[in-house]
Amino acid sequence: MYYPTWFHELLQGPVSKITTAPMYFTRGYAFHAYEYGKHRTTVNYGVRVKGESDFYGILQEIIEVEFVGLVKMKCVIFKCDWFDPKEGPGIHYSKFGVVDVNAGRRYNKFEPFILASQADQVSFIPYPRVTNTGITWLSAITVVPRGRIYVRDEQPGMQQDICLEILTPDQTTDDILLIDPENRVFEDLPEDTDEGTENDEFDESDDVEDGSEDSDEASEEE
Numbered sequence: 001m002y003y004p005t006w007f008h009e010l011l012q013g014p015v016s017k018i019t020t021a022p023m024y025f026t027r028g029y030a031f032h033a034y035e036y037g038k039h040r041t042t043v044n045y046g047v048r049v050k051g052e053s054d055f056y057g058i059l060q061e062i063i064e065v066e067f068v069g070l071v072k073m074k075c076v077i078f079k080c081d082w083f084d085p086k087e088g089p090g091i092h093y094s095k096f097g098v099v100d101v102n103a104g105r106r107y108n109k110f111e112p113f114i115l116a117s118q119a120d121q122v123s124f125i126p127y128p129r130v131t132n133t134g135i136t137w138l139s140a141i142t143v144v145p146r147g148r149i150y151v152r153d154e155q156p157g158m159q160q161d162i163c164l165e166i167l168t169p170d171q172t173t174d175d176i177l178l179i180d181p182e183n184r185v186f187e188d189l190p191e192d193t194d195e196g197t198e199n200d201e202f203d204e205s206d207d208v209e210d211g212s213e214d215s216d217e218a219s220e221e222e
Contacts, residue, residue: 005070009068010067010069010073012067012068013067015066018063018064018065019064020061020063020064021062022035022036023036023044024076024116027117027145028145029119029120029121029145029146030121031044031045031062031119031121032044032045034058034060043123043125044121044123045058046059046122046124046140046143047059047078047080047121048119048120048121048122048142049114050120053085054085054091055083055085055107056085056091056099056101057080057082057083057107058080058081059079059119060079060080060081061078062076062079063076063078063079064077065077076116077113077116078114079112079113080112080113080114081106081112082106082107083102083103083105083106083107084106084107084108089102098139099140100137100138100139100140101138101139104135104136120142121142122141122142123140124138124141125138126139127139
C-alpha cells in the first residue's frame with residue numbers, strides 16, 4: 001500500500017524543539033498565559049472547550065510545535081489547568097444562563113493539551129462575599145471575539161410577528177363636533193341661505209292679498 005510522503009513525515013512526529021509565547025492572537029481572541037496576565041487588569045487566560053461536558057480552565061502555556069519535511073506544518077497548542085467539569089460540585093448552571101465554576105476543584109485526569117482552534121475565551125469573576133464560606137465560586141463570562149457582533153435570533157418580548165400598516169382615514173375632521181373640555185356645548189349655526197327654508201304658515205304676502213280682496217268687495221257693495 002502506497003502512502004504519500006507528507007503522511008510519512010507526519011508520522012515521524014514534530015521536532016523536539018518547541019517555541020513558547022506569552023500571548024497568542026487567534027479568531028478575534030487575545031489569549032495570555034497565566035504567568036503573563038495574572039497581574040494585568042484584564043483577565044485573558046480563561047479558556048473553555050465545548051463538548052458533551054464543557055471544560056473550563058486556566059491557560060498555563062502557549063506552545064508552537066513544528067513538523068519536519070516538505071509540509072513545514074506548524075501547530076499551536078494550549079496547556080491548560082482544568083476545573084472539575086462535573087455538574088453540581090464542580091460546575092453550576094443557573095436558570096438565568098450564568099455558569100459558576102468551583103475554583104477549589106480540579107479535573108483528576110491528565111489531559112492538559114488542546115488545539116488553539118478549539119478554545120473559546122472566558123473571564124472568571126469572583127463573587128463579592130462578606131463572609132468566607134470555604135468554597136470559591138467563579139462566574140465564567142463568555143468573551144465576544146473582537147470584530148464580531150452576535151445578534152440573537154429570538155424576537156424581543158411583546159412584539160407581533162406581523163407588521164401592520166398604518167392606514168390614513170378617508171373622513172376628514174372638519175365635520176366632527178369636538179367636545180369642549182370645559183363642558184360648554186355649542187355648535188356653529190350655518191349662515192342664512194335660501195336653500196332648505198320652509199314657507200311660514202302665516203305668510204305676509206297672503207295677508208296683503210286678503211286685504212286687497214276685502215277692499216274690492218267693499219267698493220262693489222257701495
